[in-house]
Each structure stands twice: as structure tokens, then as C-alpha cells.
Amino acid sequence: MSLLLENARLIDPEKDRVQPGALLIENGCIKAILSAGAEITAARSRAARVEDCGGLFLAPGIVDLGVKVGEPGERHKESFRSAGQAAAAGGVTTMVTRPDTTPPIDSPEQLEFVSRRAQVDSVVRIAPMAALTKGREGREMTEIGFLSDAGAVAFSDGDRVVADTKVFSRCLTYARGLGALVVAHVQDPGLSAGACATSGKFASLRGLPSVSPMAERMALDRDLALVEMTGARYHADQITTARALPALRRAKENGLDVTAGVSIHHLTLNELDVGDYRTFFKLKPPLRSEEDRLAVAEAVAEGLIDVICSMHTPQDEESKRLPFEEAASGAVGLETLLPAALRLYHGGILTLPQLFRVLSLNPARRLGLEGGRLVAGAPADLVLFDPDAPFVLDRFTLRSKSKNTPFDGARLQGKVKKTWVGGAPVFTAE
Amino acid sequence: MTFRKDHLLGIEHLGPDEILAVLDLAEGYVELNRGPRKHADALAGLTQINMFFEASTRTQASFELAGKRLGADVMNMSMQASSIKKGETLIDTALTLNAMHPDLLVVRHPQSGAVDLLAQKVNCAVINAGDGRHEHPTQALLDALTIRRAKGRLHRLTVAICGDIAHSRVARSNILLLGKMESRIRLIGPPTLMPAGIDSFGVEVFEDMREGLKGADVVMMLRLQKERMDGGFIPSEREYYHRYGLDAEKLAHAADDAIVMHPGPMNRGVEIDGTLADDINRSVIQDQVEMGVAVRMAVMELLARNLRRRRAA
Numbered sequence: 246m247s248l249l250l251e252n253a254r255l256i257d258p259e260k261d262r263v264q265p266g267a268l269l270i271e272n273g274c275i276k277a278i279l280s281a282g283a284e285i286t287a288a289r290s291r292a293a294r295v296e297d298c299g300g301l302f303l304a305p306g307i308v309d310l311g312v313k314v315g316e317p318g319e320r321h322k323e324s325f326r327s328a329g330q331a332a333a334a335g336g337v338t339t340m341v342t343r344p345d346t347t348p349p350i351d352s353p354e355q356l357e358f359v360s361r362r363a364q365v366d367s368v369v370r371i372a373p374m375a376a377l378t379k380g381r382e383g384r385e386m387t388e389i390g391f392l393s394d395a396g397a398v399a400f401s402d403g404d405r406v407v408a409d410t411k412v413f414s415r416c417l418t419y420a421r422g423l424g425a426l427v428v429a430h431v432q433d434p435g436l437s438a439g440a441c442a443t444s445g446k447f448a449s450l451r452g453l454p455s456v457s458p459m460a461e462r463m464a465l466d467r468d469l470a471l472v473e474m475t476g477a478r479y480h481a482d483q484i485t486t487a488r489a490l491p492a493l494r495r496a497k498e499n500g501l502d503v504t505a506g507v508s509i510h511h512l513t514l515n516e517l518d519v520g521d522y523r524t525f526f527k528l529k530p531p532l533r534s535e536e537d538r539l540a541v542a543e544a545v546a547e548g549l550i551d552v553i554c555s556m557h558t559p560q561d562e563e564s565k566r567l568p569f570e571e572a573a574s575g576a577v578g579l580e581t582l583l584p585a586a587l588r589l590y591h592g593g594i595l596t597l598p599q600l601f602r603v604l605s606l607n608p609a610r611r612l613g614l615e616g617g618r619l620v621a622g623a624p625a626d627l628v629l630f631d632p633d634a635p636f637v638l639d640r641f642t643l644r645s646k647s648k649n650t651p652f653d654g655a656r657l658q659g660k661v662k663k664t665w666v667g668g669a670p671v672f673t674a675e
Numbered sequence: 676m677t678f679r680k681d682h683l684l685g686i687e688h689l690g691p692d693e694i695l696a697v698l699d700l701a702e703g704y705v706e707l708n709r710g711p712r713k714h715a716d717a718l719a720g721l722t723q724i725n726m727f728f729e730a731s732t733r734t735q736a737s738f739e740l741a742g743k744r745l746g747a748d749v750m751n752m753s754m755q756a757s758s759i760k761k762g763e764t765l766i767d768t769a770l771t772l773n774a775m776h777p778d779l780l781v782v783r784h785p786q787s788g789a790v791d792l793l794a795q796k797v798n799c800a801v802i803n804a805g806d807g808r809h810e811h812p813t814q815a816l817l818d819a820l821t822i823r824r825a826k827g828r829l830h831r832l833t834v835a836i837c838g839d840i841a842h843s844r845v846a847r848s849n850i851l852l853l854g855k856m857e858s859r860i861r862l863i864g865p866p867t868l869m870p871a872g873i874d875s876f877g878v879e880v881f882e883d884m885r886e887g888l889k890g891a892d893v894v895m896m897l898r899l900q901k902e903r904m905d906g907g908f909i910p911s912e913r914e915y916y917h918r919y920g921l922d923a924e925k926l927a928h929a930a931d932d933a934i935v936m937h938p939g940p941m942n943r944g945v946e947i948d949g950t951l952a953d954d955i956n957r958s959v960i961q962d963q964v965e966m967g968v969a970v971r972m973a974v975m976e977l978l979a980r981n982l983r984r985r986r987a988a
Contacts, residue, residue: 444871452787452809452844455871522788566766568789
């Protein structure tokens with residue numbers, strides 16, 4: 246079975262270029278990238294099927310690092326089926342799932358359950374993360390070896406910080422021995438306790454308990470010192486403040502095995518979007534000032550921050566229809582990740598190859614996955630999209646079971662037309 | 676000069692003309708309340724429900740009296756003891772109450788923004804009687820009326836607000852109101868009790884109380900909550916009183932005719948000297964309580980007018 250996708254503009258994040266051409270798929274993998282007319286004509290006669298991409302952009306599918314699926318425990322918020330469909334519609338071909346479920350994914354048995362459920366129900370690939378400590382309680386490390394064997398691509402306690410430095414340093418040391426990647430949430434737990442906003446004029450006016458942006462730098466500084474001490478592979482899940490950037494830069498310059506991500510929400514929204522206590526904008530960490538947002542977007546553009554993710558966190562209406570302090574944190578993002586990220590492209594901050602470097606190539610590389618590349622031999626996980634198509638988002642059209650998006654009613658630009666996983670179509674726009 | 680709002684959720688969204696509309700109407704009610712027949716009919720036929728999710732004696736009494744004097748049917752619900760304990764959410768409580776067709780809902784809640792949330796879910800007029808650390812608009816309005824009656828104006832005054840600014844909804848509403856009225860605002864207190872980002876509020880901040888009081892026309896003391904006194908925010912009650920308690924000596928730094936205010940209930944000997952609080956030449960604390968009833972009558976009448984207009988349309 247071979248498939249030729251022709252008349253596309255191919256986004257290659259590795260070579261940092263966009264070129265018109267065609268792509269030949271065989272046995273679920275990319276067989277060849279074709280640019281010359283003669284090659285394409287020859288391939289057209291050989292291919293079992295030919296699809297015309299209509300001159301739209303074809304890119305490696307998104308690898309979304311940090312997706313929360315409600316299985317086990319909160320299937321009413323999101324199942325593997327609904328998350329998979331949302332992902333496919335958003336051009337996400339691999340969901341790197343979080344272990345902060347109920348109960349958490351902290352044993353090989355739990356991980357097997359997740360993998361099995363995912364295989365049955367999800368139309369896109371799943372690369373599961375496992376908890377770093379048992380019960381995500383920050384006391385005893387999980388069976389990092391067994392979990393790695395069972396397919397865990399990284400270890401993380403989600404949004405909980407391992408506060409005990411001795412425990413954390415042992416986790417890092419043990420993980421280093423196995424070459425396992427540790428993904429950490431960077432937020433000083435003491436300083437940020439009880440906070441639901443970033444301290445500053447806005448939080449003070451709204452009377453919300455707030456945390457200084459310094460709490461992020463403090464946690465990152467601590468973690469980087471431990472990484473230097475242990476030599477572990479480390480990824481900071483979300484760097485969202487200007488103050489944390491110099492520490493990250495220094496660590497990278499000193500050759501530590503460190504990368505960092507940021508959620509699309511922190512790149513496209515700021516604290517003022519909370520307005521009159523709109524709980525769909527309550528995130529963890531809280532939304533930051535406009536200065537921080539701009540500084541972090543700049544850091545993505547220069548490559549200091551490696552990964553943009555959706556930090557997809559489904560919450561039902563009940564957990565959001567509460568006073569701001571009591572309301573649950575997090576936003577869904579699988580379906581809006583690409584359109585929202587395209588704001589950075591339209592705003593002239595990132596080129597399309599740069600965008601897919603942080604959405605696809607870098608996260609795949611960091612986790613040791615095969616996807617994220619547009620080269621012969623890579624899996625044919627692809628997204629075809631029109632970066633200019635405008636629309637107004639209606640949250641009730643989302644495929645996620647939960648509709649808690651901060652982009653409800655927002656004008657967005659960029660629509661996914663078709664998504665393939667392993668050469669098979671998993672989403673086609675109507 | 677019209678009052679355009681459907682709810683009174685905060686001072687933030689009020690225009691100066693709306694503030695003056697409340698104060699001017701309240702003046703009339705001050706006279707009514709001092710007369711022999713303390714009765715008007717602006718709220719006749721309407722139902723007012725006071726929902727207090729946080730303990731309150733004086734504010735609740737003030738709203739109750741205001742409603743009764745205007746002819747409303749007033750019901751008090753003490754929410755700490757009721758269904759919240761049974762796990763009912765704020766919104767369900769609101770919907771349940773809504774089904775009883777109230778016209779005015781007076782709400783106090785320990786969480787910032789909770790009253791905004793409630794106002795979105797009911798179809799009557801909602802008055803914020805204090806939400807978390809956010810706002811307490813009727814307190815700021817009654818303070819403004821008290822100041823205007825004592826000083827003859829609200830603009831170009833120097834107002835010093837002293838104490839726990841960080842946790843005070845009274846301070847926030849007063850800062851917003853006095854700012855809109857173009858008075859100068861000074862905040863006095865230890866840095867642990869100042870909110871973050873205070874530099875961008877358009878106020879002057881003082882750690883030294885004597886310096887901050889210099890030439891002030893109005894000295895507004897805030898209540899220091901007991902739970903802040905135990906070493907978390909300030910080292911001790913006695914050190915606080917020494918540095919920030921208002922006594923005659925510190926007050927001497929303010930203008931000769933400066934008035935002293937306090938939203939109550941007072942901690943005598945913690946934030947204010949007892950003798951000073953009782954000094955009728957300086958303290959307007961009892962006037963504040965009196966103005967409170969009049970201002971709440973005015974607010975409820977204005978909201979009821981808008982409500983009736985809305986329902987007629």
C-alpha cells in the first residue's frame with residue numbers, strides 16, 4: 246500500500262525550510278520526499294493512491310508533551326477515545342500522557358492498563374509518562390527500571406514538586422543510571438502554597454492570593470543544582486517567567502542535559518485575561534504578566550525553550566463553576582494547540598519550521614520517539630493544515646469531553662485539514 | 676447623573692457620577708433616619724435576602740435595617756450553618772434562592788470573586804457586602820459620605836489608610852473610590868501587610884506612620900485580624916501597636932482638623948487608642964455607622980429602580 250501526497254508545501258523543521266513537493270508513504274512510513282516534477286510524475290504512476298494537498302502545508306505531526314487523560318479515575322472528564330479524537334483534530338499525532346491520574350500511574354501494572362486502554366481506544370499514538378515517586382507523594386521513588394521497560398518515556402510527578410531535596414536527588418541519581426528523563430514542575434512549593442494568581446497589581450486588585458514569579462526561578466535554580474550534582478536528564482515542564490530564563494541559559498551553556506517547555510496558554514495569554522474571575526483562565530502555574538509572556542516567546546524563538554505543549558487538562562463544568570480560589574486549575578488544549586501556536590507565526594515571532602521544531606521535532610527527540618521528522622524512514626505521522634483559515638472558536642464544538650478552553654469565542658487563524666498516523670488518516674475536516 | 680448598574684459588585688466599575696448619585700440620595704435618608712417617622716416605601720413589595728457566608732453583625736444589621744426602613748420584606752440567611760456544610764455549591768444555593776424570586780440579594784462571602792459569580796446566575800439585583808480580599812463597596816461609599824459631610828468635599832484631600840492593606844477589602848474599595856474622586860491616598864503599614872504591585876496603584880506608601888500621617892486630612896484605620904498577629908505577618912501585637920497603633924501623639928502629625936475613621940469592629944489597644952476612638956472631636960466612627968444605613972438605603976433604592984425598569988422593558 247503506497248500513498249502519494251502531492252501539491253503540498255512541506256515543512257521540514259530539521260532543515261529549517263518550507264518547500265513545495267510531494268511525499269510518498271509506504272507501510273506507514275515516509276518512503277521519500279519528492280520535489281522534482283519528474284520524480285513526482287513517476288511516483289504518481291506507481292502509487293496505489295494519490296491525494297492532492299491543494300497547496301496547503303504538510304508538517305510532521307505534533308508530539309504533545311504533558312497531556313492529561315482522565316483514565317483511570319476521571320473518565321467523565323476525558324477518555325482515551327475522546328482525547329484521541331481531539332488530538333487528531335488538532336494535528337497531534339502523539340500524546341505524551343501525564344501520570345497524575347486517580348490513582349496515579351506509579352506501577353508497571355498501572356502503566357500496562359493505560360497502554361492497553363490507549364491501544365484500544367485512541368486513534369493517535371500514546372507515549373505514557375510514569376510517576377517519579379509513589380503516589381506522587383514525594384517520598385519514595387517508583388520502579389523506574391520496570392516502568393521504563395513497560396514503556397514509560399519519562400518520569401514526572403505532574404504539578405507536584407518533590408519538596409525533599411534528598412528524595413529528589415536520589416530520584417535523579419537513580420534515573421541517571423537508567424538514562425531516564427525526569428520532567429519536573431518548577432514552582433517553589435512553600436512560596437506558592439495557596440496561590441492562584443501571579444502577584445502584582447492585577448492579583449491585588451482582584452484580591453486573589455498570589456505567588457511571586459520568583460517562585461519559578463527558585464525551583465528551577467534548586468533543580469539545576471541537583472542536576473549538576475547528579476548528571477540526570479532533566480526537562481522543566483513549563484518555564485513561564487523572564488526571571489527563570491538566565492538560569493536555564495546558564496545550565497545549557499554549562500552542558501547540563503537540560504531542556505524546558507512552555508504551555509501554549511502562557512505564550513498567548515496573560516494574567517489580565519482572567520478579567521472578572523474567569524476560571525477557564527485559572528492555570529498552573531498562573532498566567533503571567535505581559536512582559537513575562539513576551540520574554541518567554543522570545544526564548545522559544547531563540548531556541549532557549551525547546552518545547553511548546555498544550556498542557557491539556559480537562560476539567561468538568563462543576564470543578565470550574567466555583568469561586569476562583571476553589572475552582573480547579575487547567576485548560577484543555579489538544580485541539581487549539583496548533584491554531585493558538587499559529588498566533589506566534591502570524592505575529593512574526595516564529596517561522597513555520599521553527600514552530601514545528603518546538604511542537605514536533607524537539608519533544609520527539611527529547612523523549613527518544615521516532616516521530617517529529619519529515620525524512621525518509623520516519624513514521625508517516627503528518628498534519629495538513631491551512632495556516633490562514635480564520636474561525637471563531639465555539640467550545641461546544643470541541644471533541645474533548647471537557648470544554649474548559651480559555652479560547653472560547655476567540656478569533657483564531659489556522660485549521661487542520663487532515664491528520665495521518667502511520668500513514669492512515671485519523672482526521673479529515675468536513 | 677444616573678446610576679446605571681444592575682448590581683453593586685465593586686467600586687471598580689462605578690463612574691464618579693454614579694458614586695455621587697448614591698451619596699446625594701443617601702443625604703436624604705440621613706435626614707429621614709433622624710426624624711420621628713423612619714419609613715419610606717422605595718422597596719415596598721420587594722424581597723431582600725441577606726446571605727452571609729461569613730460572620731457579620733454590624734453589616735448584616737445595617738443592611739437589614741436599611742431594607743426594612745424602605746419597606747422591603749427582609750430575610751436573613753446565615754450560610755455558614757446551612758447547606759454549604761452539606762456540600763451544596765455556591766451556584767446551586769444561588770439557583771435555589773433564585774427560585775424564591777428575591778429582588779435584592781445582599782451577599783458576603785469569604786472568597787474573592789464569589790459575589791461576581793453569583794450575580795451571573797441569578798436574575799435579581801446583587802449587592803456585594805464584602806467578598807474575600809476583593810471589595811466592600813458599601814463600606815467605601817459610607818466612608819465617602821462621612822468624609823464629605825465632615826470635610827465638605829471628596830477631592831483634593833489627603834487620606835491616610837493605615838494597617839493591613841494586603842488582606843483588606845475595605846482598603847481596596849476605598850483606594851478605588853478616593854482615586855476616582857481625585858484625592859491623594861497614602862498607605863501606611865509594615866511591608867508584610869502591603870499587597871504586591873502596590874507601586875502601580877497611584878498611591879504613596881509609607882512604613883513610618885508619623886511620616887505618612889504628616890498633614891493628612893483623613894486618617895482611616897483598618898482592623899487587624901487576630902489571625903495575622905501570631906508572628907506570620909507581624910512579630911507581635913505590642914510591636915504593632917507601638918509602630919502602627921493610632922494614638923494622640925502620632926495623630927498630632929496629621930492636619931489639626933484631621934478626622935479619624937475605622938470600619939469596625941475595633942481592636943482597642945491594637946490598632947487604635949481607646950480614648951482617641953471615643954474623642955468626639957476627632958473620631959467619626961459613630962457617624963460611619965449612621966451613614967452606613969443611609970448609604971445602603973440609597974444603593975438599594977437605585978438598584979431597585981433599575982430592576983423595575985428592566986422588568987418593565
